[in-house]
Amino acid sequence: MKDHSQPEPGHIMQIGTGFWASKTLLTAVNLDLFTHLAVHRSMSAAEIKKTYNFQCTDRHLYDFLDALVALNLLEKEGNLTSALYFNTKDTDAFLDMNKKAYIGGILKMMNNRLYSNWGNLQEALSTGNSQIEFNNPSENLFDDLYKDESRLKEFIDAMSGAQMGNFMAFTNTFDFTRYNTLTDAGGSSGLLSIMVATHQPHMKCTSFDLPEVESIAKSTIDKFNLTDRVSVASGNFFNDPIPAADIVVMGNILHDWDEENKQKLIKKAYEALPKEGVFVAIENLIDNDRRKNSFGLLMSLNMLLETKTGFDYTFNDFEGWILDVGFKNASFIPLAGPASAAIAYK
């Protein structure tokens, strides 16, 4: 029998990060509801209605809350007027903004940005153009996104939410014994470096990203008291060398770019590694037959919607690219849900 005593990040990630996910969840009052319930433990529908100043009929309010119950995101005792609603174990652990394991950032970005992009999938397929919210989007998504401080912050929080379970799985399954240093290229908030340094005390890590991201990464690392073993380096991974390390990781980086740029980045990683170093791509690798990993395939379409030319790929694609650059061979480790770590050995 399944053990339900522990929260399951995979479960939340599956529901939460699927693009088919219900708008009900995405709307869960922009996720504040779960934090509210964590503070108050349980609330009646009437209390929730008052708190959020909902003007809908009671019938629709019950529909909304009971849809969350049916999605296993809320629990209730009683029904309709007598019901008291409270968080499930999973929502309490992962969707309460005050908890360290909070992954709701990705859901907020889906609610605020990606959901509407997906409404234009047909347009994207017909024209081949991205469907992001900016007029005349530039070639590079990050140039547009990072002009605005709140969008930048939302994006970085979203990345942490999307990868938390995968980084946890990678940190606990990859054998770090032969390595001492790691660079996470495109390291965003520094989350992977923080997890590796926390669980592998011999490792020193560098989170490398654009200068705009530096202050967010520094304050996250500070919060975890890891400034002695996790540093931040700023630069552009196309123009600057990637800081040298025994392991170079790129999490959800290659899928942002077309094939030529993917190969450039793999070459940059190769150059940053010593002999016997490893390059790791943490992504939603599509299965080689392109039949099963619906999330990986939908993520690739999300790249069309967001970047026009970026795409997700199979392990066979990855292996071909890394052999071209000079790596000896490749393997992969399945991570949380639909993601894997593809590993290239120098």
Ligand SMILES: Nc1ncnc2c1ncn2[C@@H]1O[C@H](CSCC[C@H]([NH3+])C(=O)O)[C@@H](O)[C@H]1O
């Ligand atoms: N040219 C660039 N040089 C360095 N970092 C970049 C560049 N372009 C984009 N990035 C970063 O690449 C990241 C892509 S999002 C992926 C973040 C993280 N590795 C994760 O797995 O969740 C963002 O943090 C960007 O700021």
